[in-house]
Amino acid sequence: MKLTLKIWRQDNAKSKGRFETYHLDNISPDCSFLEMLDILNEQLINKISHPVCFDNDCREGICGMCGLYINGRPHGNDDAVTTCQLHMRHFSDGDTITIEPWRAKPFPIIRDLVVDRSAFDKIIQEGGYISVSTGGVPDGNAIPIPKNKADEAMDSAACIGCGACVAACKNASAMLFVSAKVSQFALLPQGKPEAAKRVMAMVKKMDELGFGSCSNTYACEAECPKQIKRSNIARLNREFFKAKVVSEE
């Protein structure tokens, strides 16, 4: 395959970025998107110029490190995959591919296509956990959890925090992320004692960090590589309302 790449290059958080155009030849359709970028970088290094920086780690869709805005879609034009799982067979010979970093105020660019997603960590630090006292391991059957609830909690917990929801949303809203994190605990008995405190603190942090609010466009759901459902957002809204109105926190 012959490709034209338009890639966002930016030296650091402060400097002004620009698109640079690169031409690649002989790309196999079986190659993954990140491998294609590796090939480009090898060529750039051979020419003694700076390679394109992009985040990645596991390259099998589980760590959530990778994330590129490719031709107008986070993680590119395939559904339910991360950028590292995207393959060049989804493109055609002669294509021009525009690659941009996630764009959101709380995700400042570090370099080129790498953004700082520690805003997500800050939200988690506000309550995305349950406090446990160590001691003897309780018996597994001591806390009854219906199968459907366990499944739903597990589905919500599938979020890998890649930030595609924020990148896809016209408001750069983190509601799908926050709702998945709130839901995975709200659905389980272990999460109940801290539920009200958790949801209020996490929403407050999300707002503080400058994420937008939810306009229910559902772009997040459409682009989530882990197919986190919008029903989590409705649950977050319910949990928030309950916390505000009913709880004495």
Next chain:
Amino acid sequence: MKLVKLTSITKKMALAAAGLFLLVFLLLHASINLCIIRDDGGLWYRNACHFMGTNYIVKVFEVILLAIVAVHIILAVIVTIENYMARPVRYAVSSKTKTHTGSKWMIWTGGLIACFLVLHCMNFYAVKIGLVEGKYTAKIDKVDAFFQQKAMKMQNGELNQKETEEMTAQLQAINSIPENKVDVKNKELVNLTKEEVFKYCGTDFEDYEPDFYTMANELFKKPIYTLIYLLVFVVLGYHLFHAINSLCQTLGCNHKKYNGAIETCALGYAVIVPLLFAVVPIYVMFIK
């Protein structure tokens, strides 16, 4: 940066609650409008307007409605600005992600509705609160009673020279009132300018009301207004389809058993209610 110190979810819930109230109000408004197409010379419609214009409970709701419209618009603008600010550097390639129909256009469809509301209020509400002159109507028995009262005063010699002259002039005027200004069946004077109200009923007569029936009929005989009204109802439907879906989600209502029903109801409301509004100008323009 946050423009107001409420959490994003609180703002959205308030916006949605205000929207819900407006959805209920639209049903009431549409049902009153439909009275226009009843072939009774405006009896039902004028009665409905009379009730809406004079009942005290309605007046309370009118203030509440105005406040809620303001809340909806102010929150919508705030939320939209904040959301825009959450992405200071925009993407070079516009989004190719599928989104819910209408959801990206809410501020534009809403803004158009707001512009229309200004026009609509100039057409009707401004007449009611006396900012703009329109057409007026008065019940014949009320005019009569008022006249009798004055006649009594005249007999008792309580009127001065000027008032007596005025009354004679009024008596003459009302005897030569054009036919199209009298609704014999419904016993009303209609289609009066303010000057005519004073001419036929006396300068101190107060029991007249805006004649919205005549005004609506005149307005929708003008193609430009009918066209504007019809276009706005399409835009309104587009706003409402996403609005109703979004409202449920914002207020926490999302259940796989009912999501299909919500989508269907939203579509039903967004098509049927604007159609009910559209029936009136179409009827006046093309059928009447």
